[in-house]
């Protein structure tokens with residue numbers, strides 16, 4: 001069986017998770033290639049957050065296999081998959097600078113690197129670093145939250161509904177940073193209910209419903225050949241599902 005081959009950055013094979021006797025992931029099989037931004041789409045309760053929690057090793061699973069570049073997830077030396085949840089995880093009493101210092105010690109990255117300065121500039125945070133996070137807008141908090149993960153450089157960055165509540169200008173800043181990130185041997189796997197955002201950001205999509213993968217890695221360009229938009233494609237898949 002080819003599950004362990006390293007032709008994909010991530011290979012998930014027959015992933016199954018059972019809670020209270022119910023299969024919340026049911027033999028989910030999908031792959032993510034290198035240098036890609038992949039959308040994870042599906043209705044509420046489909047199993048997206050559960051998948052992300054398993055991939056970032058916050059919870060276990062009952063059956064299946066997960067490989068990163070051909071190595072079993074549990075055998076990896078360093079954390080190659082990291083999750084950014086929808087709600088910013090920050091300490092409001094700290095300033096932006098203090099938060100980054102704290103995270104640099106926790107995740108072991110260089111707080112004085114030119115890279116971090118460039119990122120802060122691109123995200124428009126350079127002049128707010130001495131303000132307490134308490135005074136940051138939601139968009140600023142989300143941007144600040146992203147920086148330590150980008151500095152840590154996991155092979156796969158998971159964004160769980162991360163782009164919700166972000167204004168169009170901030171969205172463009174974040175998009176540029178993410179595209180740059182995905183051009184350097186890393187990939188981004190992001191869940192969203194904003195289909196138009198997904199259509200603009202992602203190379204391909206994975207569709208999940210009731211813990212089952214309905215579509216594995218369909219490229220946005222392929223979708224555009226059969227539907228006028230990702231929204232139309234998505235609605236077609238789910239009307240067929242229900243029918």
Ligand SMILES: Nc1ncnc2c1ncn2[C@@H]1O[C@H](COP(=O)(O)OP(=O)(O)OP(=O)(O)O)[C@@H](O)[C@H]1O
Pocket residue numbers: 019020024042043044045046047048049050051
């Ligand atoms: N610890 C748990 N115990 C029991 N059921 C759970 C647990 N965690 C998740 N579930 C159930 O698993 C299913 C999948 O939930 P999950 O949060 O992964 O979905 P989701 O696709 O992320 O949904 P949303 O789009 O609403 O965020 C849901 O039916 C949820 O109630």
